[in-house]
Each structure stands twice: as C-alpha cells, then as structure tokens.
Amino acid sequence: MDAKAEDAPAMAGEARPIRVVVAKPGLDSHDRGAKVLARALRDAGMEVIYTGLHRTPEEIVRAAVDEDADVVCLSLLSGAHPVLVPKIVRLLREAGLTETVVMLGGTIPDDDVPAMRAAGVAAVFGPGSDLSEIVRAVREHVARARAGAAGA
Amino acid sequence: MISPPFGSGRDPAEGTAPGPAVAEREPTTLSGIPVQLVYTAEDVSELDPRRDLGTPGSYPFTRGIHATMYRGRLWTMRQFAGFGTAEETNERFRYLLAEGQTGLSCAFDFPTLLGYDSDDPRAEGEVGRLGVAVDTLADMERLFEGIPLDRVSTSFTINSSAEIILAMYLAVAEKQGVPWDKVRGTVQNDILKEYTAQKTYIFPPRPSLRIITDMFAFCAEHVPNFNTISISGYHIREAGATAVQELAFTLADGFTYVEEGMRAGLPVDRFAPRLSFFFDVHNDFFEEIAKFRAARRIWARVLKERYGAKDPRSLRLRFHAQTAGVTLTAQQPENNVVRVALQALAAVLGGCQSLHTNSMDEALALPTETAVRTALRTQQIIAYETGVTRTVDPLGGSYYVEWLTSEMERRAEDYFRRIDEQGGVIAAIENGFVQREIADAAYRYQLALASGEEKVVGVNVFRDDEPAGVPILRIDPEVESRQIARLREVKRTRENRRVRQALAELERAARSGANLMPPVLECVRAYCTIQEMDDVLRDVFGVYEEDVSI
C-alpha cells in the first residue's frame, strides 16, 4: 500500500499545532483503528477531533470547517470508499478548504489506491501500518500544504 | 514504560501506556498475566479436582459440557457468510453445505444491521457490500430457497433488528411448512456488547433490553429450539480487549441478561438453557484454552449459586468460537492459514460447540470461495486427522493450564467487583468504563507493535515488501441498484392497507409494553421493510448516541 510520502520539505514553520479531524464516514462501525489513530496523533502533539461513528459526508465537512482542520483523516473498513471518499473531497473543496490534506486508511484494496489518489487523497494507509510512519506522513503532508499555501 | 515512539514533544510519562520496558519485562500472556518458567503441583495446591473440575459433562463443567464430547458429536463447522443480494448469498450457502459445512451463519450488510432500507440515502455505497442486503421478507425467502429449515441450523449476526430477522426466518419456515419447534439456530441479539464493541446499536439500552426479554419469552413458548441470544466476547476482544477483559465483560453481560429475564418475570430455568456464547480464539494458545475452561466454571457456579438455576442445561456454557480476525495480516496473507489453524486447535482443545475459521484474505476483503474452502478444510483436518477429538479436555490436569484457568477466573472476578461497584453493566457502559478499558488495551497493544515489543510475523518482523498478490472478492456495484429495484417492486405489489395496520399495531405494542414479537411477525408477513419497522421503534424508543471521547 502507498505508505511512503515522497521527500517532504523540512519541518520548518510548524507554528501552530497540527489540527486533525479523524472521521468515520457512512455506516462503517469499525472504530478500533480510528480511535488508535486519534490517540497516536494526539500523543504526537497534534490537536485531534474525533467525529464519532456514522457521519455523513456533509457532517464531516462541517467538522473540518468548524475545527479549521489541517488534515481530515478518513478511516473506512466498509468498502464504501469508492462512493464516500470522492464525495467528501469534493464537498471539502466546495466549502473552500482547498489546502486541507485528506488522508485515508483502513480496508482499501491496493487496486483502489490510484482512484483514491486521483480523487484527491494525499496518502492511503492499510492494515498493519506503523503508527510512527503515519505520524511522520501527517506532519510531512501538512508541512507541504502549509508551504504551498504560504507560497501562493 | 512504553512511550509513544513518535517524538511527541510531551513528557512520555503523560502517555497512556504503562508497563515495564522491554528488557526488564517478565514474560506475560498476551493479556499481561505474568508467566513462570515452569509450573508444578504447588501452583495448583488449592485446586480441588472434584469441586473445581468435575468430570466432563458434570458440574461445574470446567472440563466440557458433554461426557463424550467430540466422540459423541463433532463441533459444528459454521462459516460466517453473506454478501450482495439474497441470491448470491444463497449460492454461497449451498456451496458451503455441499463442501461439508454443517451449519449456516449469515452476515448482513450495514444498512440491514443499522435498520436502513437499501434506498435510504445513508445506504449509498453500502448495499450488499459487507453482508447480504435484506429489506423485506421477500429477500429472506430468496436467501433460504432450496434450504429446508428443519434440516439446517442458522446463526444470524444481527443485534438491533434481531427480532425482525427472527420473525422473517419464522415466516419463511411457515411458508416451507416447517413447524417452529423444528427451527434451530441463533440470533446474536446481544445488544450490550454493541455499545461497547460492535457499535451497530440503534436504540438506547433500556428499550433494547426489553426487546430482548420479549424474545426470550416468545421463544420459550413458541420456538423452543432456537438460541435467543449469543452473548459475545468476540467483538469485545476484536475491539481491543485482552482475554481477561473479554472473559469478564462477556460473562458480566450474560449475568445482566439473566437478571433482566428474571426481572421480566421469567423463571431462570425457563430461558437460561437457550443462552449461548460466542468467544474469540486468539494467538496465545494456552491462555485461550484457559479462558474457555474458566468461562464454563464461572457460569455454572454463578447460575447455580446466585440465580438459583437447577436445570443442568442452564448451567452449561455452550459456545461458538471464531479465530481472531484482528491477528490476520494483509502482509504475506498465506501466513494466516497457519495462524488460523493454531487458533482453531485451541478452540477445539477448549471444548467449543461450533467454530468459524477465518480465511487467509481476512485483512483484504470478504473471503473468496477458495479462501473459505481452505479455512473450512483447516477445521476438517483438525477433526479428522490430528486425533485431538479422541479424548475429552486433554489438557485438564496440566499444572500450567489449571493454574492459568484459576488465574483467569480470579482476574475476571476482580472485574465483576469493579462493575458491581459502579452499579452493574449498564451503568458501566453509560459511564464509559467498559469502552475505556477496551480502548486503552487496544492502544497499548498498538504501541507495543510500534515499539516492536509485540511481534507480528510479516508485519514488524520478517517482512518482505512484496504486494499481497492474492485475488480478492469484488462486490458488483450493480447489486445496489438491483436491490433497490427489488425493494420498489415489493412495495408496489404488497397490500398497503395491511402494512399500515401492522405498523400501527407495532407502535401500540411498543408503547404499551406488550410483547413485540407478535406485531413484528405480522409486519413481516405484510412485507413491511426493516426501516419502516425500525422507524416506528425509533419514534417510540429514541436513538442511542455514543460519547465520542478518545
């Protein structure tokens, strides 16, 4: 699975703590991974908001707007990602969150990863992913997004 | 001290994961029970074999619930299956029966589990994906086409809406001309662990428990050979609990159901014989065996001593086991066959009554036919080639296993006390205690993986970074539109006046406290949809929202 982020710029300018919304879209009720992830990101010094289960795409986008999220972490083990993920990304962009990083994890078959990337997902992490690698990837993607926003 | 290995910039002492550092750590079981190098008679000096073990088939059933065990009858080989529409799942069911499976186990999709019809906007992208889609009796009729209900037992993984699925199954039996006392099977129907582990709840705890006791009462009278509940540790364990927590929380849930049944006025021996259990069987071989033995002993004693049960069938803890999905890896999936074989062996040595073995593609998708076959063959190899079925409880009397059985029992009792102090299971769910215990254990384990303290072959040791490369099952996205079309057809052709009357009657019963099963049966026969029925109940009972703290 696509666990490797390409070389990212140095971690300069990590001024305010990274704000993360960890979200469970759709009817999926597997929350072990999402909760573990939320705690790991929090213990890594980030500000983490967990949406809880069974959120609609609209609810997730609202949370991202309200919380001024740098990253939206979608955790999906239900196989509904082909429908839900592109919809969430589109609604986020429509809501003006053009720089917000979207990351995805859970049960995502390898063959689906290119479509998820094409839909606007920055990185996909599957079962067995190492927490430290995930933390590193979140930091790198946010740093890059912030650098991009500052440069624009 | 395990500290999160991601450079938090915070004091690691703030971390949530206590426990000694790798080097100075004494070996423990997976649940954290310290283990000695060797066990001797002294470690079990307090064990009184007559009092604490009994003989197989006799109180307190530590050694098993049958005198002849697998010589009398093998465990039921029951693979959990369901996907797409009823036709596809019917085909998988028939395949499994043809391959020698001896019972059916049905998985539902998320809309069905959560009480939404396939055409509800929330169901988009989820119809038939992770289980079979059932909207009305018409789907259930197709699901069991050509499968005589008096000759097969079926287990349904459904909790919220269990009363609806049971009613549909009974309605299919009627249509097949099978009397209800010939219908065998199980509805999971264990709502307490939904709040703590599986999370497919709809209503708050109180009304949910009332639905369950209505089912106890109805089935005791009309469907005497159906297990009205499968009190489940599986989901608790898979959500992150340790073996001790699984044991303790599951039995505590079981005691709660007994108390609820008695509170509803049912004599304990009237419904306790139909209570069944469902446990996980995980990697730590001896700990799992000890867990099953301890579970039987605790259940027998508490039912007898605390609840005054007299019927030996009330005292016997019968259980289904499933190998631990969460131990199975996306990396090097072939290795999972080995893990499953070892876990399944532990379940058999622990005296299970039925068993599901997970497939090697567990971490990737719903299983392919080939993968399921290997999983089923694993059970058949244990049953017919290893010889472990020859003698009952072959590990009974092992110093280590007996010591560990007693130790698990003692640790479970600590949890029972802590739960009692909070006012019982429902209070301990409402205040978040059980959920927190499970989430903490899950996080501790994940940190132990990240630090390398816990090892998973092919994942954090002995890796090769090749892609998995096994074919996976793909669900046809057309399933959704086909299912919606079928639902519309049913709605178009049913008798809508009867539907309205049946739903009104359901609402009256829900409000009055009358047993819900008769009006649910009438709704089902009238081809009401699951969501129509659940919406009525949502209006009356309200919906449950969980606290989202992490």
Ligand code: B12
């Ligand atoms: C545990 C589990 C359960 C538990 C859930 C407990 C809970 N509260 O979470 C129980 C037993 C209740 C359960 C039930 C069901 N399950 Co289940 N379950 C699993 C299992 C075995 C492990 C998932 C898990 O928690 N792993 C541990 C966590 C830590 O890992 P993780 O979630 O993958 O997260 C890691 C990464 O993916 C990543 N990650 C995850 N999310 C994100 C997000 C971002 C942004 C990032 C960066 C990373 C990231 O980081 C984590 C650390 O590495 C998987 C199979 C497997 N081995 O993966 C099946 C599996 C997910 N379940 C499945 C199914 C079908 C179900 C049911 C629908 C069955 C049914 N019909 O009744 C029910 C549904 C109920 C429910 N709660 O959802 C299928 C899904 C198939 C598919 N998608 O194609 C699977 C794949 C098993 C299978 N092969 O059939 N399940």
